[in-house]
Amino acid sequence: MEFSSLIFIWMALGIVLMLAEIILPGGIVIFLGTACLVVAGALAIGLVQGLAQSMTLWFIVSIVLLLSFRQLTQKWVGGDSHVDNTDEAMDIYHQQALVKAAIGPGQSLGRVEFQGSEWPALGDGSRIEVGTQVLIICRENIALVVEPLKE
Secondary structure: OOHHHHHHHHHHHHHHHHHHOOOOOOOOHHHHHHHHHHHHHHHHHOOOOHHHHHHHHHHHHHHHHHHHHHHHHHHHHOOOOOOOOOOHHHHHOOOEEEEEEOEOOOOOOEEEEEOOEEEEEEOOOOOEOOOOEEEEEEEEOOEEEEEEOOO
């Protein structure tokens, strides 16, 4: 392989990879393309010679660029990041449910419909009749602890 064609191949590969960032966003491919252009420059000034040295330099420069600048560019450009509430107990707190099977008296389990499914439910010790709207207080194991909705 002729020396000048190796420079051209590295330059072309670098440009193709940098343009591929448009299709494959994420900030990684552009660093690989930049590493290709660095290798083409090193070949042009005679710093490296041949395919083996070129590949070695490309691997080293790619890793250095990825480790050094990825975090920096993510801060500048940003990206999609969304953090949901991971505490399920907080998601159900103070939500309304409908009693499907009488709850109580005492610690007798009943059933409530909440978010499209039925759950076992415990009350406040008094009897809660079928059809009553209840407020979810917390969850105890798999049962919801509820109290009648005060109107």
